[in-house]
Amino acid sequence: MDSVEHPPVSCLICPSVRLRHYTLEENDGDLFQVINISYYSFSGLEDDNPDDRDFDHRLYLLYWCNNKYSRNESLCGACKSKETGTTYYFCVDCKVSYHKECVESPPLIKSFYHPKHHLQLSYDSYYENISCSYCDLRYDGLMLYYYCFTCKFGLHPVCATRPSFLNYPKRHEHDLNIFPRKVDLTCDVCGVFGSKSFIFVCLQCDFIVHTSCIYLPFVIKISRHDHRLSFTYSLPRILSCGVCRQKVDGNYGNYSCMKDCSYLVHSKCATRKDVWDGNELDEEPEDDYENLNCFEVIGDGIIHHFSHSHHMRFENKTANIVHDEEKLCQACVLPLYGGGVYNCIKSNCDFVLHEACANLPRTKQHMAHPYPFILQVSDTKNCFFCGYCGRFSYGFRYVCNKGGESISIDLRCAAISEPFDHQCHPHPLFLSNELGKSRPCSICRRKILRTLNCIECGFFLCFYCVTLPYEVRYEHDEHFITLSYKENASLNWCEVCEETFDSDKWLYTCHECGNAFHIPCLLGKCAPYMKPSQNLFFEEGEFNLTPNIGLTRSICYLCERRCQDKIMFEVYDDDDEKKLYCYRHLQANKKLLIDNLTCFS
Incomplete structure (x- = not known):
């Protein structure tokens, strides 16, 4: 329970009031909203009108909250950064929490981190290239910060009032002192050379650490490895990083596997937001994922799977069974071409699972x-x-x-994991390690942010193409059709649509018969994993999937052409009139379907 203390006699001003009373100033062509009024008196405010919003705000107090038992995880209403923690100010009128440093922020200050000039309190800058020099967080509008117009130097109020030294024995045994200039040095914790942020130094040990690296965790679990990783400064041998695949310098900090395997990661790579969940596991008990079995063994070859109400019996199918697209695994929605399967023991129930799908981890x-x-x-x-x-x-x-x-x-x-071996490429593939950078997929040529990359050559695969089946069946061909690059000049046209191939795209080919197919023509443009006679439910409406496999193909309502795809979308309008759409035009009509509906083209 929060313990509340009343503020001192001199009334503190809510930051939301101060932020509305700014002076607009220009510096080198950039506009800044400068705050010059004090935080503890209303005398400088021009709001004598009782109907004024700020006049009413005076009736409310800022309460000092000391929550010793739980952490307030809401962001500060003034600087819009950092959790406000266990002690904070709370405005009854705004219903918002504020850092103590943001509430009690003078218009001008001198900081240890910038001793040459005063820092001016500012808000909502029109200048976009400002970030806090201590924590590296970029100001994103409507944020309170201190700024030096001469040096173009900024700090959050919390960061500006930090002490000039730090005692953190867990990171380093001696006191660390701030070096109040940005210099190009290599951080002993992350191994990165540069002057992006401030550094703390220990002259006695020649130890250097970025302010952003001081509190890096010591034991973590990342998405790229099955075991926990521990922070270490020493490395007996040269290895490559498990995330970026670059060399790891053993003279600087890194994360290594706590089990008997030689997995290693750069400090910065291991603590990326797309790799690490943000939890420090030091002194936390080992808590493996609760991999419950998906089924209960009832008897010899008989199981009860959690996804089905009936018992299922194991059968071993031969690999040369007749091609039947109607018999699909309920888990992966792929045909049963052979191998072990589990069938429902009820004769009138068609629920079936591949053996591998039945053993999936929970x-x-x-x-x-x-x-x-x-x-x-x-x-x-x-x-x-x-x-x-x-x-x-x-x-x-x-x-x-x-x-x-x-x-x-x-x-x-x-099912995709690193390293990933694809039948169409001789080298292993790894997940892209460059955030925000799109690459063209080598199969579909679309630019995608998340790709699997070859570190030896310029080969990239998006998740759509990497999960395309390497071998498929075609109803008019007795052989398997394989995915390959168009290398044979004699393969000029598709057996389904009878149109020519692009020279730089992949296709499905039968090497025995010399037949070739566009990928969407053989698999379907919407997806090879959707069942006809099913429904799609979205906020924009309901869509029925109807098969389009007759001798006479259906006509799309929008393009007025006969669709070659195996599935069409059946929609009823307000007059209860049925209309059929091909996938490409249904995707283009944003009134009917959500924007992120994708299509392989």
Whole structure:
């Protein structure tokens, strides 16, 4: 429970009031909203009108809150950064928490981190290239900060009032002192050379550390490795980083595996937000993921799977069974071409699972997401959108609701791990390590932010293409059709649409018969993992999937052409009139479908 203390007699001004009373000043062509009024008196405010909003604000007090038992994780209402912690000011009128430093911020200060000039309190700068020189956080509008117009130097109020020395024995045994200039030196913790942030130094030990690296965790769990990693300064041999694949310098800090394996990661790579979940695990007990079995063994070859109400029996199918697209695994929505399967023992129930799908882990850590995924069975009346490959699919999925977002991935994307060996490329592939940089996929040529890369050559695959089946069946060909690059000049036209091939795209070919197919013509433009006679439910409406495999293909309502795809979308308008759309035009009509519906073109 919070213990509340009344503020002193001199009334503190709520930051929201001070921020509305600024002076607009220009410096080198950039506009700054400068705050010159004090934080403890209303005498400088021109708000004598009783109807004024600030006049009413005087009736409310800022309460000093000391919450010793739980942490206030809300951001400061003034600087919009950092959790306000266990002690903070709370405005009854704004219903907002504020840092003590932000409330009690004088218009001008002198800071240890910039002793040459005074720092001016400012707010909501029109100048976009300002960031806090201590914590490296960039100001993103509507933020309170201190600024030196001469040196173009900024600090958060919290950072500006930090002490000039630091005692943190867990990082270094001696006191660390601030070096009040940005210089190009190599940090002993992260191994990065540069002057992006301030440094603390120990002259006795020749120890240097960035302000942003002082409190890096000591034991962590990352998405790229199965075991915990521990921070260390020594490295007996030269290894490559498990994230960026570059050399790790053993003279500086890094994270190494706590088990008997030679896995190593740069400090900066290990603590990236897309790799690490932000939890410090030092002195925390080892807590392995709760990988519950997906089924209970009932008898010899008989199981009860959590996804189905009936018992299932194991059968071993031969590899040369007749091609049947109607018999699909309920988990991965792929045909049963052979191998072990589990069939429902009820004669009138067609529920079937591949042996591998029946043994899927209930909890899974994926290399592209810092939080674990939970296996879920999708509603048979609905499909879901895979956050990695962009397909709509049925069947089982892995779901994660942590980290401020909800993401679902299908079983094909969930199965990808590093290093990934693709049949179409001789070298192993690794997840892209450059955040925010898009690359053209070598198969579909689309620019994608998340790709699997070859570190030896310029080969990149998006998650859509990396999960394309390497071998598929075609109803009019007795052989397997394989995915390959167009190298044979005689392969000029597609057997399905009878149109020519682009010279720089991949295709499916039958090497025995010499037949070739566009990828979407053979698999379907929407996805090869969707079932006809099912429904799609979105906020914008309901769409029925209808098969389009007859001798006479259906006509799309928008393009007025016969669609070659295996599935069309059946929509009923306000007059209850049925209309059929091909995938490409349904995607283009944003009134009917959400914007992120993707298509392989």
